[in-house]
Amino acid sequence: MEAVGQAILVLPEGIQSDPNCSGYLPDCFIAVLQSKPDSKFTQQELPACKPILTPKWVVSAFMIIAIVFIPIGIACLLGSRDVVEVVERYETKCIPAANINNKVQYIQNSDANKNCTIQMKIPKRMKKPIYVYYQLDNFYQNHRRYVKSRSDKQLKSSKNENDTSSCKPENLATGGGAIVPCGLIAWSLFNDTYSFSLQKNNQSLAVNKKGIAWKSDKQKRFGKDVYPKNFQGGGLKGGGDLNVSVPLSEQEDLMVWMRTAALPTFRKLYGKIEVDLEANETINVTLQNNYNTYSFNGKKKLVLSTTSWIGGRNDFLGIAYLTVGMICLALAIGFTVVYFVKPRRLGDPTFLSWNRGPGSH
Numbered sequence: 001m002e003a004v005g006q007a008i009l010v011l012p013e014g015i016q017s018d019p020n021c022s023g024y025l026p027d028c029f030i031a032v033l034q035s036k037p038d039s040k041f042t043q044q045e046l047p048a049c050k051p052i053l054t055p056k057w058v059v060s061a062f063m064i065i066a067i068v069f070i071p072i073g074i075a076c077l078l079g080s081r082d083v084v085e086v087v088e089r090y091e092t093k094c095i096p097a098a099n100i101n102n103k104v105q106y107i108q109n110s111d112a113n114k115n116c117t118i119q120m121k122i123p124k125r126m127k128k129p130i131y132v133y134y135q136l137d138n139f140y141q142n143h144r145r146y147v148k149s150r151s152d153k154q155l156k157s158s159k160n161e162n163d164t165s166s167c168k169p170e171n172l173a174t175g176g177g178a179i180v181p182c183g184l185i186a187w188s189l190f191n192d193t194y195s196f197s198l199q200k201n202n203q204s205l206a207v208n209k210k211g212i213a214w215k216s217d218k219q220k221r222f223g224k225d226v227y228p229k230n231f232q233g234g235g236l237k238g239g240g241d242l243n244v245s246v247p248l249s250e251q252e253d254l255m256v257w258m259r260t261a262a263l264p265t266f267r268k269l270y271g272k273i274e275v276d277l278e279a280n281e282t283i284n285v286t287l288q289n290n291y292n293t294y295s296f297n298g299k300k301k302l303v304l305s306t307t308s309w310i311g312g313r314n315d316f317l318g319i320a321y322l323t324v325g326m327i328c329l330a331l332a333i334g335f336t337v338v339y340f341v342k343p344r345r346l347g348d349p350t351f352l353s354w355n356r357g358p359g360s361h
């Protein structure tokens with residue numbers, strides 16, 4: 001060991017005795033290097049890939065990218081265009097004209113009639129299953145204190161029903177008993193309801209609400225022996241109620257709601273309509289406008305959507321593929337043109353800066 005200023009240098013045997021290593025650090029490093037035999041590493045002769053980008057090579061690389069990306073982009077766009085989606089915003093429409101200036105009081109008044117009927121026109125034939133989503137805008141389910149306000153242990157097993165410390169302030173009922181399910185997420189459960197019927201013959205369309213939650217939630221995360229207790233019992237009601245005789249593992253709306261969204265605009269599955277809807281048909285939606293998004297200017301939308309192989313409607317992927325493909329195609333064509341119009345000998349030394357111009361030497 002040799003102390004050099006603050007640094008401690010561990011030197012191999014033999015170096016310490018090197019006359020060059022006088023305790024001055026750079027000298028000692030040189031001594032270390034000199035003590036090693038010549039190798040490919042010290043001589044910087046390790047094998048390396050040094051591709052020569054000839055015009056043909058570059059043009060064919062761009063062409064291959066274009067040929068692969070453009071068809072994928074077209075297929076993605078067609079898949080996305082196959083999806084039929086109907087969106088209806090209703091949070092303002094469903095406020096009676098008399099209450100338009102005091103929306104918050106109206107929505108918090110439990111005696112007011114919250115029923116509301118809206119129409120949705122089907123633009124194109126929709127094949128079953130038709131997914132029904134509700135969409136909220138400006139709702140920050142990703143807030144740190146909101147996301148953490150839950151108790152996964154409590155949701156999983158009735159043995160942990162008193163494990164509510166992570167759920168403050170929605171952890172204990174006024175009497176002192178634990179709230180099950182506890183926490184702000186469960187407390188703010190979405191509670192608008194929808195029912196659908198065809199306008200032409202007033203025939204109702206059943207909404208299947210089974211199978212909307214993730215399988216892993218039903219089987220592992222929400223217990224079969226956990227029943228709601230003291231839920232929404234406090235002074236201020238945050239959202240929907242739960243049926244106390246149904247275990248959490250079958251409360252699919254709660255499971256969907258508790259998969260918190262990452263962005264302030266999100267859709268959550270409400271159910272599925274399992275019949276086809278024809279083009280130009282009008283659907284009457286009878287809805288209960290219960291949920292308070294008026295305090296924070298949130299929007300509420302109802303969405304009916306089919307799916308294709310690509311999933312829901314999303315043009316972004318197709319456009320991204322097409323853009324990259326098109327840019328590569330343009331570059332390939334550009335380089336080809338340059339190559340034929342103004343060709344240049346490869347590795348021509350006259351282009352080197354010191355071979356160019358009169359003042360060169």
Ligand SMILES: *[C@@H]1O[C@H](CO)[C@@H](O)[C@H](O)[C@H]1NC(C)=O
Pocket residue numbers: 158159160161162177178
């Ligand atoms: C939870 O606490 C209540 C009262 O504080 C008690 O009656 C109940 O047995 C406890 N539950 C469990 C699973 O320990």
Ligand SMILES: *[C@@H]1O[C@H](CO)[C@@H](O)[C@H](O)[C@H]1NC(C)=O
Pocket residue numbers: 202204
């Ligand atoms: C449609 O049917 C519902 C019950 O299914 C009934 O209450 C309502 O009055 C009917 N509407 C019309 C326009 O027939």
Ligand SMILES: *[C@@H]1O[C@H](CO)[C@@H](O)[C@H](O)[C@H]1NC(C)=O
Pocket residue numbers: 107108110191237238239240241290291292293
């Ligand atoms: C629905 O949720 C709101 C809060 O957003 C609450 O004030 C209202 O009482 C709830 N209504 C029902 C029927 O659960």
Ligand SMILES: *[C@@H]1O[C@H](CO)[C@@H](O)[C@H](O)[C@H]1NC(C)=O
Pocket residue numbers: 279280
């Ligand atoms: C739907 O309505 C449009 C315009 O009103 C019409 O051109 C079209 O043929 C209709 N489609 C069906 C399937 O009735």
